Amino acid sequence: MAQSTLYSRVAGTGSYLPPDRVTNQELAERLAKNGIETSDEWIVARTGIHARHFAEPDVPTSELALIASRRAIEAADIDPQSIDLIIVATSTPDYVFPSTACLLQSKLGIKSHGAAFDVQAVCSGFAYALATADSFIRGGQARTALIVGAETFSRILDFNDRTTCVLFGDGAGAVILQASEEPGVLSSALHADGSYANILCTPGNVNGGVVAGSAFLHMDGQAVFKLAVNLLEKVAVEALEKAHLSADQIDWLVPHQANIRIMQGTCRKLHLPQERMIVTVGEHGNTSAASIPLALDVAVRDGRIRRGQNVLIEGVGGGFTWGASVIRY
Numbered sequence: 001m002a003q004s005t006l007y008s009r010v011a012g013t014g015s016y017l018p019p020d021r022v023t024n025q026e027l028a029e030r031l032a033k034n035g036i037e038t039s040d041e042w043i044v045a046r047t048g049i050h051a052r053h054f055a056e057p058d059v060p061t062s063e064l065a066l067i068a069s070r071r072a073i074e075a076a077d078i079d080p081q082s083i084d085l086i087i088v089a090t091s092t093p094d095y096v097f098p099s100t101a102c103l104l105q106s107k108l109g110i111k112s113h114g115a116a117f118d119v120q121a122v123c124s125g126f127a128y129a130l131a132t133a134d135s136f137i138r139g140g141q142a143r144t145a146l147i148v149g150a151e152t153f154s155r156i157l158d159f160n161d162r163t164t165c166v167l168f169g170d171g172a173g174a175v176i177l178q179a180s181e182e183p184g185v186l187s188s189a190l191h192a193d194g195s196y197a198n199i200l201c202t203p204g205n206v207n208g209g210v211v212a213g214s215a216f217l218h219m220d221g222q223a224v225f226k227l228a229v230n231l232l233e234k235v236a237v238e239a240l241e242k243a244h245l246s247a248d249q250i251d252w253l254v255p256h257q258a259n260i261r262i263m264q265g266t267c268r269k270l271h272l273p274q275e276r277m278i279v280t281v282g283e284h285g286n287t288s289a290a291s292i293p294l295a296l297d298v299a300v301r302d303g304r305i306r307r308g309q310n311v312l313i314e315g316v317g318g319g320f321t322w323g324a325s326v327i328r329y
Ligand code: UT7
Pocket: 037, 038, 039, 042, 043, 046, 047, 123, 162, 163, 164, 166, 220, 221, 222, 224, 225, 228, 258, 259, 262, 286, 288, 316, 317, 318
């Protein structure tokens, strides 16, 4: 008897933004107290960002992940004990170890003892986590996966560096992926080039009980910008080819939300109408690994993304890393 193909399918999504919403104007006023000059006009014109959310100082990444995960579990209508794989994509984990995924497993009260681990691919983290979970499920190693992108980037921002601190925010997004005979994730493509490590990095480490080096995010914005537009187009085309789909068969592009100019550039290169792109960067800022699942959840919940539609996700970030997936929602 012929074996049916096994896919991983999105069963539910959830997200969470901490309540402290900081507008550009409010941020500009805070920075002005340190003698740093910026403006709503500059931030909107260069990035499309109007506001971002910051977690309270005592709220760790795993708490944001927990709320987003509970919402995804509820949307998928599953028993949390059936989750046999947890992957958290984050560059701002609670601890050096254990992983945020293990902390999340405990907070969710999951006793199923399936694998739980973090992936660290910065802003491409969710693309990496999704492709990894999809491989686990298609390979029969897991049946129900919780994949989370969760960040508290506010902790690694240097509020004396206006070229970076106006760009990022905190938040979490989660997806339940389940084994299914119906198509779900159709293709994925992942890449990295460590020779670009220095253009986007937080190069500190813990040594002898103190942080050695800088624990702040550093970025050569223009270098990242130029690389991002090219790499995103290439990896999107690669994922589309693997899925045997053309760009005009994509109903929704859910890109990493770093900068509206990069997102519009990718859309143009793929010849996709801008109306088919989900945009949350204006309200969320760049939430790194959380940005794609946050945007996905917003569009699922407001009814734009519907069952049977083709969704292209893509992201690029520190490492350098980049990746894309095509999903039949
Ligand atoms: O998520 C991971 C991927 N990250 C990204 O995709 C980010 C990629 N890079 C970018 O999005 C853009 O490069 C930025 C938004 C970071 C910067 O935009 P830009 O158009 O590349 O600006 P720029 O760096 O060329 O700076 C233009 C000017 C400079 O002044 P001068 O030298 O022309 O006098 C900056 O000093 O803007 C100045 N500037 C600011 N002015 C007001 C830089 N930051 C600010 C600021 N407020 N916050």
